[in-house]
Amino acid sequence: MRLGIRCCSLRSLLQQRSILITTPIKDSFFPSTQLAHKLGSRQKQGSVVRPVRFYSQERIHSEELLSSSPPAEVPPDDPTSDQLQRTSPFMDHLQQCISPSDVLDLTCQFTPTPRQVSKCLTYMWSSTKKMTDEQRRYELRLMFESPAFDLLLQKAMKNVGNLRNEDLAYSLLSMVKLGVPQRSRVVQTFLRACQERLNDFNEKGLSILSSCLEHMESCPNVSALKDGMRLVAKVKLNDIQNVVALQTMMRLLGKDAPLDFKRKLEMKALSMQDQFSLPNSQHMISTMATMGFRSKPLLEVCTKKIRENLHTIPFSRLFKVLQSCSELHYRDPELLMDISEYVASVIDIWSNKQAVLFLYSFEKLGFSPDALMKAFAEKVIADPDVLMLKDLLCVLKVYSSLNYDLQQQRQQFLESLSQVVESYLPKMSRFELLRVVHYLCLLGHFPPAPLELLLQDGTLEHLKTTPPKFIPKQEKLLRVVDLCLRLDRPPVPQPLTVPSSILGDLTPIRSSVSPLLSDCLREVLEDQVDTELQEAVLEEDFYFIDAVITKPPSCQTSVTEASSAGDEASPVESSHRVAVFCAIPSNFCFGTSRPCGPLAAKIRHLRILGYKPVVVVEHKLHSLSKEERTEFLRGLIFPEHHRSDVN
Structure with a gap:
């Protein structure tokens, strides 16, 4: 019983x-099905299948x-038991x-x-x-x-x-x-x-x-x-007294943890920073990315440890650090520069795919790794055939986006890339072909073979059948290609343009003039006789200009000043019109005044259209006082008057 x-x-x-x-x-x-196939092969070999x-x-x-016996009590942590x-x-x-x-x-x-x-x-x-x-x-x-x-x-x-x-x-x-x-x-x-x-x-x-x-x-x-x-x-x-245990706990708590508790975890981690080893520092950055929590003091501690030991960090961990920095929107220029120089120094040891992954990570951060880009360009020039198709697409995207000036290497590098592009033309999808041509056009390079293939009737008709979700991006890429062909006028064997029927009636890309910029411009032009101001100008239904200032011939600046080194001289009438437009910091490579690919193409095309482009970083206007803003804009628009006033 x-x-x-x-x-x-x-x-x-x-x-x-x-x-x-x-x-x-x-x-x-x-x-x-896979298991049955495996078992069948074993039976054919005569082995016994359990x-x-x-x-x-x-x-x-x-x-x-x-x-029926009740469970025994859980034994305590006993060193003697472990020894037995x-x-x-x-x-x-x-x-x-x-x-x-x-x-x-x-x-x-x-x-x-x-x-x-x-x-x-x-x-x-x-x-x-x-x-x-x-x-x-x-x-x-x-x-x-x-x-x-x-x-x-x-x-x-x-x-x-x-x-x-x-x-x-x-x-x-x-x-x-x-x-x-x-x-x-x-x-x-x-x-x-x-x-x-x-x-x-x-x-x-x-x-x-x-x-x-x-x-x-x-x-x-x-x-x-x-x-x-x-x-x-x-x-x-x-x-908790162990760094690994703390990091594991932080990862588990994740993004759902309340902000005040994340702050407590931050303080606990900072109190243990003396215990951080190199792996701890790497793992802490990825842990913060997992939590969706950016702690600048912790990041500074970790990046310092990483910079001191870069040569001992394997590829996978260093790549993870860059990925985590991207997720956290954290950019330490010294760390990024050190990584770029280190990867460039060992580029012959690492595979091309590893180098391409680093280039891609830097591009996501908006940072131009000049040392790495130069070293990789030399490697491609020496042996272009090492690039796979996916690597090629990534390399073209990075170099066109970061707008790195290769100087003497530029022509050789672009010709090497064109050689690889031509070898992969039969394997490319229509959209991949469009992307390749778009990247090359941003770089100001126009190899005939991919252009001719893209502008064939069959290719363009196929692009018309693109799924709806890709249509906006495809239309923008085609518009950039069309602008480059019409404005840059590349020396190709036969004139090439994108048919208007393919471009369609695109909705003009419009924007609103910055009120702060508008007020400052009016103050700058108060004492300028015969100078006209026109706001919200749209060129080619694509390039928005906040304001166009038309100056009389006596106020014109030299054509040399209006053009950057390496650009073709603009016509004389270009000095009559100044195109002033705002740009956000992400339009420039991080830590530099170098414009990224799309902005560089806009500046190049506005010069061709007869403008002297003046780019204003919008957030800089907000950081200046009213008088400083006026003087800043006057120096950009009338540099010759500004210099004489200073003298």
């Missing part, structure tokens, strides 16, 4: 705690009922295992204790990290086919109450990393066990658990555990 009541009570308890999810392991990890077994809900439930574990025969054999299959074979020879089950899972995961991708896929397939893995997971779930907190966290992390379905009952049981013991987890256990939850899909148990860890983190924040 007592035994019956006891079994009924245990059944009720297990039903309350169990998670009724039974996703089969095999179907979740490997597609059935049947795939699944741990079913009913079977596990019945086995738990047979074990390390010196046991089982652990000696486990340390010699080099694959998950070896570990499973060992569990068939010995009966592992609950702690040894946790060690087995950890060793299985750690062994796969040392394998190639192909080896890992093969070993994991064998692991999921093995009945011993099924039994090991059953034993882990049955003894979850006997595991120490740290072993519990390691076991969960190992199962997730090995690919055990996250909605399977064994994973969900471990999640529930972690919830129940969360208050007892120490710093290391919380760190391991945070690493696990960071990569898990959302489900009720995962969400509940994350919420619980956020509460525990707030209570135990002052007790």
Whole structure:
């Protein structure tokens, strides 16, 4: 009678705690068709195929009922116990295992204790990290086919109450990393066990658990555990003494953490800055990106450590630093310049793809890595065929966007790129061809082959069938190509233009005149006789000009002053008209007055149309007083009068 009541009570308890999810392991990890093909190939080779077994809900439930003894109390962290574990025969054999299959074979020879089950899972995961991708896929397939893995997971779930907190966290992390379905009952049981013991987890256990939850899909148990860890983190924040544990906790809290708590985490991290190693500094920047929290003091601490040890940082970590800086909208000119010079110095050691990825990251930051761009251009000139098609598109985008002046290398570099472009023309899609021509036009380079192919009737008709979401971007690219062909007048074998039927009736790109700029201009022109002011001028239905100032011949500036070095001389009448327009800081390469590609093309085309372009950085006007603004604009528009006044 007592035994019956006891079994009924245990059944009720297990039903309350169990998670009724039974996703089969095999179907979740490997597609059935792929697995059948693999098994078929093994049968052809004459190997014995073991049947795939699944741990079913009913079977596990019945086995738990047979074990009527209550779960043992979780043992405390005991150094003596750890020493015994390390010196046991089982652990000696486990340390010699080099694959998950070896570990499973060992569990068939010995009966592992609950702690040894946790060690087995950890060793299985750690062994796969040392394998190639192909080896890992093969070993994991064998692991999921093995009945011993099924039994090991059953034993882990049955003894979850006997595991120490740290072993519990390691076991969960190992199962997730090995690919055990996250909605399977064994994973969900471990999640529930972690919830129940969360208050007892120490710093290391919380760190391991945070690493696990960071990569898990959302489900009720995962969400509940994350919420619980956020509460525990707030209570135990002052007790955390390890930088890695703090960073892992910060990543778990993520962007959902309240701003005031992010500030507390920032202060805690700053109090531990003396403990920051080089990996800590790299990881802290990516952690802040994950949290969506930009702390300038922390970033300065980390970037200083990184700059001092650039030569010891591998490619993947350095690239991650640049990506995180981009996500945080953080640009340290000294750090970016040092990275550019370092990558340029080792460009012969790293692959082209790695160099291209760095170029792309710098372009996203709006920073021109002059040293790297020069070194990479030399490499392309020496061997143009090293560029793949995707690399070519990225390189063209970067160099056209950052408008880097290659000086003596310019013509050689552009001809080398044109050579690569022509070799890839048969493989390019129509939209890729349009992008390539657009980038080359921004650079002021017009190779005939891609232009002729783009402007063929078949190509243009195909572009008409573009999906609606790409139409606005495509129309803008075509308009830039059309403007460059008409205004730059490149020396191509036959006149090339974009048919008006393809351009269509584009809506003119209009904007509003800056009120601050308008008021300042009127003050500047008050004492200027016979000078006209016209606001909101649109040239070629594309280039917006805030104000056009028409000056009498006596006020004209020299053509040489109106043109930058290397540009063709404008006609004489160009000195009569000054085009004043505002630009935002992102229109310039970071930390310089060099205009980016689209702005550089606008300045070039306005000169051709007979204007002297005057570019005003709008935020600079706001930083000056009224008198300073007036003097600043007068110096830009009437430089000859301004110099004479100064003298």
